Amino acid sequence: MSATLIKNARVVNEGRVQERDLRIVGQRIEKIESHIIAASTDQIVEARGRFILPGMIDDQVHFREPGLTHKGSIASESRAAVAGGITSYMEMPNVSPATTTIEALERKFDIAANNSLANYSFYLGATEDNLEQIKRLNPETHCGVKVFMGASTGDLLVENPTALEGIFRESPVLIVTHCESGAVIAKNREALLRKKSAFTIHDHPVLRDDEACYASSSYAVDLAKRHGSHLHVLHITTEKELSLFQTGPIELKRITAEACVHHLWFSEEDYAVLGNLIKCNPAIKKASDREALIRALHTNQIDIIATDHAPHTFEEKQVGFEQAPAGLPLVQHALLTLLDHVSHGRLDITQVVEKTAHNPAIRYGIKERGFVREGYFADLVLVDDKQTTEVSHDNALYHCGWTPFAGHRFSSQIVCTWVNGGLVYHNNKVLEDESRAMRLLFSR
Structure with a gap:
């Protein structure tokens, strides 16, 4: 089963920001610790102090x-x-x-x-x-x-x-x-x-x-x-x-x-x-x-x-x-x-x-989502608050081809997005082949 190890992230979760490593195995977060030793089969993502958000x-x-x-x-x-x-x-x-x-x-x-x-x-x-x-x-x-x-x-x-x-x-x-x-x-x-x-x-x-x-x-x-x-x-x-x-x-x-x-x-x-x-x-x-x-x-x-x-x-x-x-x-x-x-x-x-x-x-009542927790689905975002994002109509991905924010430079940048452990966005590219999207289920 595929595994991704995110190293040296600032994890934002449940009111706190903590320096943590995370391992994703398959669709879920397997482990969150201060330091996780990489396995030989881990795909390593070096966060370098950037934020990990749910x-x-x-x-x-x-x-x-x-x-x-x-x-x-x-x-x-x-x-x-x-x-x-x-x-x-x-x-x-x-x-x-x-x-x-x-x-x-x-x-x-x-x-x-x-x-x-x-x-x-x-x-x-x-x-x-x-x-x-x-x-x-x-x-x-x-x-x-x-x-x-x-x-x-x-x-x-x-x-x-x-x-x-x-x-x-x-x-x-x-x-x-x-x-x-x-x-x-x-x-x-x-x-x-x-x-x-x-x-x-x-x-x-x-x-x-x-x-x-x-x-x-x-x-x-x-x-x-x-x-x-x-x-x-x-x-x-x-x-x-x-x-x-x-x-x-x-x-x-x-x-x-x-x-x-x-x-x-x-x-x-x-x-x-x-x-x-x-x-x-x-x-x-x-x-x-x-x-x-x-x-x-x-x-x-x-x-x-x-x-x-x-x-x-x-x-x-x-x-x-x-x-x-x-x-x-x-x-x-x-x-x-x-x-x-x-x-x-x-x-x-x-x-x-x-x-x-x-x-x-x-x-x-969404099941096992919305938090960075062990055992939860790995729906995660890596954010760089030191890099900016300049917006134009040309780099908008909407089918309509325009954005009301054209001309604005945002103070942060979305670096990676994982959906159920699949890396679907990385460095300005959408990775459609990695899609693992699922129907949401509810506990209520």
Whole structure:
């Protein structure tokens, strides 16, 4: 069985940074010690004091397959993900056709089994009439059910109170929500139309303001409290919403919250330069909201950091504001943005690991992942905090071929990524032949 010995690493795990050697045998971490003597058959990786992190577990991505593969695919976007240190992901149901049945859900698992470079799971999408499908979800093999509460189109929009009550009462798995109130957005639109005849990108955070977010997220929290549901509210963007969430360890919570990397990075001031390229839902808002989210990571009101990776072609973004689709590609550069926060003293590297690996593993009950532990799957990232990464559209691996970070130089570099012990990324090259990606399994 193949063995890899990583020497002289700074292992970041469970609140500590320790100088350690690690041996990977097959798919798992066999040993973690201060000094491990190399066997003659070991493939040695000299870390030279660089960081070893548990791979990021991204609980919110849109990889666009099936039906939207001109934007991205499970193959292309998982390739970008491992280049960014993401070793596991959970993908959303708003593809074409939408993933609203167990049969459609399992077909996506089949696609990933043949094409994904990172470990994978997929959400079932809730509709106003598929409660029986939701009840069939298996807590050990399905990550959760996604509910678009007032901010989607087609079958995936769930606004009917009776349907929502049924989902929150009956779901056997974690409920994850996109929370923006359609009624509030419509009211904001009417108010703006009294002042102007056409909207620009600068109106986006006004249309989808803090009240639109709070009205919906508070409704979701109230439903979860009344039914004793397990609820995870995705991509919180406003200071106002933070009052809905408790501090404290994630293990004690039934209701949790998440922030996404672009909301921790950009503010509405960036619309002037990036325009539709950073149009997303929920909208990027004020700098004060961004700073409040970072503070909430310290207080543990925000439990998880994810991406909401949602690629569109560059051409699709080069239209008028209202016609431009919402979403941006992020998985290749997400962890690098967080390491920049570390370099500027806004976050500690142990907090980054907690929010991107430990807490997603705990919240979803992911089996034997999310930590650097003996016996766990070897989903690992080697990071050099002394080498920088210059970003351009040309070196972006996304199928859409562009990145909102073009022109930025990140303070760190992703050197290696292992998925189940297989080295899938090394020195700026994706090694597809080493793929050992697996379906995520859950203990709950």
